[in-house]
Ligand SMILES: C[S@@+](CC[C@H](N)C(=O)[O-])C[C@H]1O[C@@H](n2cnc3c(N)ncnc32)[C@H](O)[C@@H]1O
């Protein structure tokens with residue numbers, strides 16, 4: 001482990017997480033509503049039966065967690081949520097008629113913010129609305145993010161009635177001192193009860209979100225959190241590295257910086273978590289920051305080399321176009337990314353004009369698509385067959401990616417990656433540094449001067 005720590009320390013630098021390629025900071029206003037609508041029209045004509053994935057952004061939360069990096073709004077006003085839902089449905093009605101009615105919806109994700117801040121009645125109504133407007137596949141994978149604080153059994157029942165099969169619970173930590181410092185006091189029993197309800201109501205996938213690198217966290221106290229989580233035996237665990245960017249997210253200044261673990265301590269936190277979850281816990285390490293039981297779809301997909309990645313994280317069905325509803329949502333079509341208005345005012349104004357709210361995006365070139373494919377294969381499946389890339393994109397891999405392969409040589413010497421004549425393989429020590437390996441293929445990262453780089457979080 002010490003040798004691994006040394007490697008992690010040497011390679012730990014700020015890099016994109018590659019939920020998209022190119023990454024969101026490269027989106028521009030040259031791709032707006034018009035471009036999006038044209039692409040929607042074309043892609044629905046070309047592939048009128050291709051599966052669809054939907055993302056719903058429900059931004060409201062009862063209170064602000066000081067570490068939060070999500071696009072959220074605090075509210076105590078039920079009328080504000082009711083109004084948002086009215087507009088969300090109007091937005092769906094603006095876009096749904098432009099999509100081929102033969103496209104089955106195979107995946108729906110309710111994200112936020114806190115979707116379970118909706119009342120049980122609102123959750124049921126939104127589920128019914130989706131079924132009315134789309135051809136939802138009988139085996140749709142529908143997931144919802146929930147905050148155990150404020151959650152009731154009625155919410156769980158409503159989410160099931162709406163068609164949700166997966167529940168993702170925000171936990172972050174069970175430690176009382178850490179909870180105080182992050183302004184998220186959440187007694188462990190709330191999480192336990194939420195898991196019990198979810199099982200009783202037939203949720204077949206339960207995920208727990210954890211964050212490491214939070215103030216006052218130590219490997220010892222985090223061990224207690226991990227033991228508590230293992231005891232709940234969720235199907236999946238997301239273990240995020242705390243992204244602390246107070247220059248961008250002002251409220252993160254409320255985090256006591258002197259209590260944040262130093263980089264070496266962060267690495268130890270991660271190292272211990274990795275050992276515990278994959279050792280005693282029996283979970284498989286998936287991609288960058290996920291853990292799944294060996295028989296879980298994510299683990300099987302990684303084994304088969306069919307794991308995919310998008311703005312919603314790792315998925316087995318992320319090949320489908322994603323249409324996003326709600327503020328800040330990002331549409332992900334095969335050749336185009338497009339983002340909805342971020343501010344409520346701009347979002348409501350556009351919908352009042354009966355317009356979609358897309359305000360910026362990115363149209364991928366052929367070269368972008370090729371590089372996206374390579375980066376996603378490495379990030380998801382940890383291996384890449386050169387011949388498959390050559391067949392798909394009509395390039396000579398080694399000639400095309402000479403500069404990227406040169407960038408990888410020092411990482412090969414450090415045992416992080418194997419560069420073979422027919423394939424690239426991320427070696428076990430390179431798993432934690434897969435962002436460094438993937439970034440060798442990121443044309444934009446190597447074109448821009450360091451001072452022009454957007455603020456990304458560190459590798460570990
Ligand atoms: C939308 S929240 C989950 C649902 C609900 N709002 C909750 O917190 O319980 C998404 C997850 O993002 C993670 N997260 C939020 N801010 C983060 C940050 N700054 N760094 C790393 N992870 C973060 C947390 O694990 C959180 O559970």
Ligand code: SF4
Pocket residue numbers: 060061063064065068069070072112113114147170
């Ligand atoms: S972590 Fe979840 S509950 Fe906390 S502020 Fe962010 S979105 Fe809301």
